[in-house]
Amino acid sequence: MIDRCRKLTVVLVASSALHLIACGALQPAIAGDLDFFGRSGNAIELDFGNLAGVPSGANFSGLSLSGFSGHTVRTSSELQQGSFASDGRLWVFPNPTRDTPTLGDTDPAARGFQGTLNGSLLIDGQPKKFSATVRPGYTGAGTGSVGQSLESLNDPANNRLFVAEQQHRLNYFGFVPQGGGSLVVDGVFGANTDEAVRTFQAAFVAGINTTQASVDGIVGPNTAGWLNAANAPTWEELIDPDPQVPGTFSVAGAIGDFDILPGRDPGTNARTGNTPQPERFGTSWAHELWRNGSAAAKTATSITQLMNAMSTFDGYGSSAAHSTHRVGMDIDMHTNSSTHNFGDGSTSRAEIEVISTAVAYIDAGASAGSDSGRIIRIITSNEDIYDGIRAARPGTALYLDPSSVHTHHLHLDVGSPTREAGVADTPGDFDFDDAVNGFDFLTWQHGVTASSLSSTELAAWQSNFGASPALTAQLASVPEPSTLVLLLCWIIPVARRRKQRSSGFVRNAPLAGVTVSPGACGWSCTWGLF
Structure with missing residues (x-):
């Protein structure tokens, strides 16, 4: 309820008025x-x-x-x-x-x-x-971000609202508990929430051989910071944009920048492409690195890369065959069969191609943006390949596995990017459509914002009016400023009266008269709220 007279003056250049009309303020829904x-x-x-x-x-x-x-x-x-x-x-x-x-x-x-x-x-x-x-x-x-007060498994001091926010954000990002399925958003930090939190934590910790057991499961400032980060990871299925026809898969027939090694068909144990690879899931960071690295490797070697394994749909299921592939930050990359040995001290052409491929992934991660992971270590059992990568990129951590486990592929350990601070909503964008316009004034006036009918919120709307990522694209044709301002001064009172008739709780008195006058920087429209 507005109990005293307030003056609202909006100075609009022609582009701002055009933006208001382009956003549909003539027809409020x-x-x-x-x-x-x-x-x-x-x-x-x-x-x-x-x-x-x-x-x-x-x-x-x-x-x-x-x-x-x-x-x-x-x-x-x-x-x-x-x-x-x-x-x-x-x-x-x-x-x-x-x-x-x-x-x-x-x-x-x-x-x-x-x-x-x-x-x-x-x-x-x-x-x-x-x-x-x-x-x-x-x-x-700010408002809408995930809160924390050191929530953890079965802690009676947990803030249930914060836990619910954490559960919802994990669901939104796609992180699941062991066995899969969405978290129940109930504010109770139980075993399922703990499992999803640990996978999320292990992703941003992203150390060598990191698993859910490597982290504490406590949602403190760092974990909440990542839940709110502009470049927070999501948990996703890796999609091959141009897969081979199911039933016809072959390594020699690989196409595009990369293929995904199929799973084994029940009964025959063959990899025909009819059975999806179960370990095709992981973080968006690892997927972005894989896509960028594969494209760079294809350019460098003309070879389509083959992804052998990442993580299962929940991460936890990878423990049976790949004990370190549990948090979506590990990638096994197929190598040419002629390199499936320990090396002989003489680098073959196929080994050189593997080395060039590894370098492409290292460089792709180093030059990528904040939404991509980076290579923090490579494992191989082939000493010729090990020596070649070390010579080409001496700053990259390497491990020469003396067993035969890594003779037929390279294991890529993926590290997290630097965290980008969470982004607040634009002050005055009360309807969250990423544009501060006339609809936001109506939303403010209807009293459903965080600080109902506050002068602070109104000032924020005035200050940011016209802010929109798409504003530049809307300025191809600009009508006369006087026409636009007259339309604006008609739109808001009419929309306001419509809303007054529909709501019994927001009861502001009728608007005073509207005046329009030219100013040094544009036209101004002034109306009074009494």
């Missing part, structure tokens, strides 16, 4: 009485007790979540943050596996779920509809 926004990788808070016009001591009941089917919603009572009946707080955790149009996802190209979910509740007995619109991405700093 109102899904319910109360419209909230958040990101797919975040715990999205809906704080009904903080809404403008909701009196202190209000009662919240009759919560209906039928429109949230397949997604997780936890109240303050469930997460031990208070009592929902008296504070009206809940959190939405969008299910990242509901990422297809048939399951309601409106942006299948983006990671996780995007779309609008609808529910209802009673506030002091008055029925209210609400919606939560889920935008792409995740927040790495």
